[in-house]
Amino acid sequence: MEHHHGQTERHQGWKTSRSTDLIFRGITAACAGLVLVVMAGIFVSLVWNSLPSIRHSGISFLFSKAWDPVSNEFGALSSIYGTLMSTAIAMLLAVPLSMVIALFLVELAPPKISYVVGSAIELLAAVPSIIYGMWGLFVFAPFMADNVQPLLSKYLGWLPLFQGPEMGIGMMTAGIILALMILPFVSTVMRDVFAMVPDVMKEAGYGMGATTWEVTKDVTIRYGIQGMIGACLLGLGRAIGETMAVTFVIGNSSDIFISLFEAGNSIASRLANEFAEASDPMYMSALMELGLVLFLMTFGLQVVTQLWLKRVKRKMGGDLL
């Protein structure tokens, strides 16, 4: 009898914990599902709010550089150009720099120095975008105007890229600040990639009498190239939607110039500048459509990045970020 009683009690306990577990699982699943709801919500709300502008401008929205809220003429071309151009400058500068910084951290520096320098570089990633903007607007842009741009136009001025007003504010400064902002991400991911290369492989290289650079070039980079591409993709994703720092220094012009000294605008900077003040429904809708363009660009890029990182993970057996 005693025995039987004990069993029922245990049986009931099992039953209640089973139902509380089901509730617990349901709650966690609902929270997890939230992320899908948010993502779908972003897409649907952007499309919905863009509809008036899509009907108004059609496909020419993407290929026109007109931006005139007064006469309701809207085109995304100058913003798309600015977004791509500033990102390209940033990648061009940040990727090689990140690679050599990662090389320094993994292969050259003693562990203690590597830790300190690595931490400092990671702190660079923690500095908020708006601080880069402040520094860029008040300190770095004047520095560019006084010291860097005169030199560039003196020695490389025969290139159309380096002509025009030496104002500091413009596409080039925006690109350089973007490069600074993504540098820490790209270099820490690359550092992790380099660190994942098995020591045996590197030591085999050193044992053959190879120099550090030869081992890096023929062993480390060859082994880690997929991970390094992943690092670049992550950096690209950051740069393309970066808002505040760019808004401070890009100059907010609606024109497209070949010269990097000239002002421009990016999708994000135009949104930051104009959205809160857009009162006319069509103006608002055009800005929403700009947002949709940016969303689709980053969404596509993220899909590629995530699939690529999955592939890298399978090969190298570790998460990159």
Add this chain to the structure above:
Amino acid sequence: MTPRSDKGRKLLDFTVKAVSFGAALLGIFFLGWILFVVIQRGIAAISWDFFTKLPTPPGMEGGGVMNAIIGTVLMTGIAILIGVPTGVLAGVYLAEFGKHTRLGAWVRFTVNMLMGIPSIIIGLFVYSILVFPFGRFSGLAGGVSLAILMFPVVARTTDDMLSMVPNALREAALAIGNPRWMATLSILFRAAKSGLITGVLLSVARVSGETAPLLFTALNSPYMMKSLNEPVANLTVTIYQYAMSPYDDWNQVAWGASLVIMITVLLLNLTARLIVGGKRK
């Protein structure tokens, strides 16, 4: 391939080493430059009034950004209240229930994607669901937009941290008769505690410097807020507006606010690093 001379190889090796040393120095130089400028110009703006007074019109002496500090703290608080519990529970699902389910795979993928969506897009989204329908900017909308930014970060770190807890501990907790929820909340959470706190700290650090999503949601205000149902002053949008203004004394205030934000964010990051570092030893 012709073998190159030893001298040439060594020279190339030395050059690459020098360049990489230089690049690391360059990175630190820029960090130092930014920190130096913000501290130098920020300190000049900071006084007792800065923390205890309301803003004054340009040209008037005195004044501070007390309303913006309170607004930022409040909205970050809302973001924590909404973003952390949902994020942690989503992370629990991913680590404990969704390892091999289809929903789990989709959610994990989308969490990573959402982290890569620019914050200004989140601002547009919250604008169209919480600002436009009600016809006014609000602190609540600002808090929600920050919560959406925190959510994937917290979910991801919770997933990672719980996944690092050894399975033996999980099985032991269940074997002594704990229901799953109790095993997770009281035993696995304890084992992953420092990692979870780090994740939350880093996500708070990330949103407390955010500006773009607040531009369209909380906006800004020169007044002390009376409710969360109206535009709420906050430090980052104040920095943006004051820095873009032509008035020197407003620019000065922007530097002061930048210093406050930067110190907060760096302290949060350093604390997070210390917790992780202490754990490793």
